[in-house]
Amino acid sequence: MANEDIISRLLDHANRMGQRTCVRxxxxxxxxxxxxxxxxxxxxxxxxxxxxEHGLRAGDVVVLVGTHHIDFYATWLxxxxxxxxxxxxxEPSVRVAKEIYWARLGELLERIGAWGLAADPKLKIENTLxxxxxxxxxxxxxxxxxxxxxRHVAEPQSTMLLQHSSGTTGLHKGVMLSHAAVxxxxxxxNRDVKMAQDDVIVSWLPLYHDMGFIACFVTPLxxxxxxxxxxxxxxxxxxxxxxxxxxRHRATLAWLPNFAFAFLxxxxxxxxxxxxxxxxxxxxxxxxxxSREAMRAFADRFATDGFSPSALQTCYAMAENVFAVTTSSxxxxxxxxxxxxxxxxxxxxxxxxxxxxxxxxxxVSNGKCVAGCEVKIVDDGGQTVPAxxxxxxxxxxxxxxxxxxxxxxxxxxLFDADGFYNTGDLGYVDENGHVYVTGxxxxxxIIGGRNIYPQDxxxxxxxxxxxxxxxxxxxxVPMRQLGTEGLVILVESDEQESAWExxxxxxxxxxxxxxxxxxxxxxxxPRGRLRKSTSGKLARxxxxxxxxxxxxxxxxxxxxxxx
Amino acid sequence: xxxxxxxxxxxxxxxxGKSAEKIGPNTALLRDGYLDSFALVELIAELEKQLAISLPxxxxxxxxxxxxxxxxxxxxxx
Numbered sequence: 001m002a003n004e005d006i007i008s009r010l011l012d013h014a015n016r017m018g019q020r021t022c023v024r025x026x027x028x029x030x031x032x033x034x035x036x037x038x039x040x041x042x043x044x045x046x047x048x049x050x051x052x053e054h055g056l057r058a059g060d061v062v063v064l065v066g067t068h069h070i071d072f073y074a075t076w077l078x079x080x081x082x083x084x085x086x087x088x089x090x091e092p093s094v095r096v097a098k099e100i101y102w103a104r105l106g107e108l109l110e111r112i113g114a115w116g117l118a119a120d121p122k123l124k125i126e127n128t129l130x131x132x133x134x135x136x137x138x139x140x141x142x143x144x145x146x147x148x149x150x151r152h153v154a155e156p157q158s159t160m161l162l163q164h165s166s167g168t169t170g171l172h173k174g175v176m177l178s179h180a181a182v183x184x185x186x187x188x189x190n191r192d193v194k195m196a197q198d199d200v201i202v203s204w205l206p207l208y209h210d211m212g213f214i215a216c217f218v219t220p221l222x223x224x225x226x227x228x229x230x231x232x233x234x235x236x237x238x239x240x241x242x243x244x245x246x247x248r249h250r251a252t253l254a255w256l257p258n259f260a261f262a263f264l265x266x267x268x269x270x271x272x273x274x275x276x277x278x279x280x281x282x283x284x285x286x287x288x289x290x291s292r293e294a295m296r297a298f299a300d301r302f303a304t305d306g307f308s309p310s311a312l313q314t315c316y317a318m319a320e321n322v323f324a325v326t327t328s329s330x331x332x333x334x335x336x337x338x339x340x341x342x343x344x345x346x347x348x349x350x351x352x353x354x355x356x357x358x359x360x361x362x363x364v365s366n367g368k369c370v371a372g373c374e375v376k377i378v379d380d381g382g383q384t385v386p387a388x389x390x391x392x393x394x395x396x397x398x399x400x401x402x403x404x405x406x407x408x409x410x411x412x413x414l415f416d417a418d419g420f421y422n423t424g425d426l427g428y429v430d431e432n433g434h435v436y437v438t439g440x441x442x443x444x445x446i447i448g449g450r451n452i453y454p455q456d457x458x459x460x461x462x463x464x465x466x467x468x469x470x471x472x473x474x475x476x477v478p479m480r481q482l483g484t485e486g487l488v489i490l491v492e493s494d495e496q497e498s499a500w501e502x503x504x505x506x507x508x509x510x511x512x513x514x515x516x517x518x519x520x521x522x523x524x525x526p527r528g529r530l531r532k533s534t535s536g537k538l539a540r541x542x543x544x545x546x547x548x549x550x551x552x553x554x555x556x557x558x559x560x561x562x563x
Numbered sequence: 564x565x566x567x568x569x570x571x572x573x574x575x576x577x578x579x580g581k582s583a584e585k586i587g588p589n590t591a592l593l594r595d596g597y598l599d600s601f602a603l604v605e606l607i608a609e610l611e612k613q614l615a616i617s618l619p620x621x622x623x624x625x626x627x628x629x630x631x632x633x634x635x636x637x638x639x640x641x
Contacts, residue, residue, distance in 0.1 A: 094594065094628070236601065236604075236625060238604070238623075448601075505582070513591075513594045
């Protein structure tokens with residue numbers, strides 16, 4: 001049991017292979033730094049001494065903001081050393097007005113009763129907006145102060161960390177994960193991923209998101225695997241940085257959201273053979289719907305750089321299950337399943353057909369359940385459906401979350417009588433146990449791996465001048481080339497038609513500024529034209545259908561009509 | 564500055580399909596929805612082409628595109 005504790009694991013790595021690299025930064029803009037396991041273990045102990053000196057105790061919550069700083073490691077581990085509960089939140093971005101960011105963060109800190117805030121030294125913390133007893137910088141914390149305190153001996157079932165899944169309303173939902181859950185997940189997931197101490201992970205993923213946090217931070221720490229760490233901000237303006245890092249450090253493993261495959265394939269300008277991607281054993285597509293086109297585009301584009309298509313893997317994950325629910329692997333690679341379009345649309349059943357049949361739908365599998373995890377597909381009445389029939393995806397595992405932190409309003413009925421959690425996703429399992437995630441029940445929009453709740457968008461748009469409050473819908477649509485979803489907003493207005501373009505412009509400005517979300521299309525439609533459901537509420541799905549049909553006028557070319 | 568403003572406006576009009584009339588030196592390009600982060604790679608290529616400059620890989624991040632003015636200052640540093 002003692003080994004389930006991440007600090008024990010870290011000290012063990014420091015003893016056995018102290019000189020090996022734990023993490024190194026990789027950048028074109030800032031000095032590259034690296035830390036060995038021994039250095040990280042020392043820094044974690046010093047951070048614990050700093051926190052102890054300032055009164056941090058087991059069970060206190062510490063919020064970490066700003067992730068691409070090497071002392072983030074010590075800060076996060078220093079909290080866990082004392083049994084305090086760290087949680088990582090998104091840093092301010094150039095798209096969100098500073099005062100809005102800090103005010104919203106302040107609200108969250110207050111609601112969760114945070115002990116303190118730890119931040120990247122580069123951030124200017126607007127203290128006046130924060131009702132939090134302590135604010136410190138990572139570099140300050142990692143210097144330590146005073147004697148090294150004894151390690152808190154954590155009960156395996158006690159809360160180790162909170163994951164505030166990305167998104168907007170999501171910011172207020174901290175997924176509680178225990179020490180035991182995090183460890184069991186790592187053990188279980190690694191039976192398929194098989195990361196070992198000679199592996200090297202490359203990641204530009206933000207740590208406030210489960211893929212970056214669990215796959216590329218927590219799990220490699222537990223298992224003693226090196227991480228080459230890129231800044232997400234630097235990556236987005238220079239995606240080739242990722243390829244460079246893989247080449248230079250002979251990386252073997254990386255996780256990317258679907259859009260990144262397409263983005264890299266389209267945007268990187270390079271000569272054939274400029275990169276060497278032959279070291280990659282697995283490039284794992286996860287956290288948004290996987291598409292064959294995006295993966296194929298990547299594999300074709302970088303074939304001359306030594307990339308092997310057999311490295312392409314897929315995964316289905318969520319913070320509520322620590323991370324992975326299903327994954328493909330070398331033993332059971334992703335399946336490309338061709339199915340009959342009519343049967344799929346009319347009967348919600350995946351009837352396999354020959355790949356040469358015209359108009360066949362193709363689904364990419366998300367792999368099979370990781371060890372210990374079970375998937376059950378049910379119909380709307382809760383009855384289990386046979387293989388190949390689509391329905392709601394329920395999951396059960398030995399590493400499920402313990403509910404949402406201080407959200408008793410959400411915590412009743414999270415699990416059914418048999419201990420299954422309803423993911424809100426839709427999909428099916430084929431004859432051989434491969435799981436296909438094909439949609440979702442909730443109106444969630446996923447843009448570049450980030451969860452967006454339409455109700456948050458609509459709330460912001462309701463306040464835009466000229467918009468008829470309450471006559472607003474938003475939804476996600478597939479983006480043809482980007483391999484992700486785009487956000488569409490439709491509103492009605494009481495103003496003359498001549499003012500509509502200006503109103504649409506205000507909406508396009510308000511949403512990124514308040515929510516840090518890109519808008520693919522925003523438009524005003526004539527009064528009374530938005531579709532309502534039988535209950536009189538505006539129907540997101542119905543309006544989405546009309547929008548894609550062209551009922552509200554021609555749609556931009558970047559948006560795809562096909563599902 | 565004018566040259567940079569011109570490239571940004573042209574990019575927003577032609578590549579993003581949005582009206583760029585109101586873009587001035589201090590317009591918040593990302594915050595006001597004229598650009599999104601995934602468009603930056605293309606805009607960098609456009610700047611290089613039209614201004615006949617060569618920017619070292621990775622020299623710009625989203626923050627550098629806050630406004631045309633910020634961008635202009637940053638380009639001068641490079």
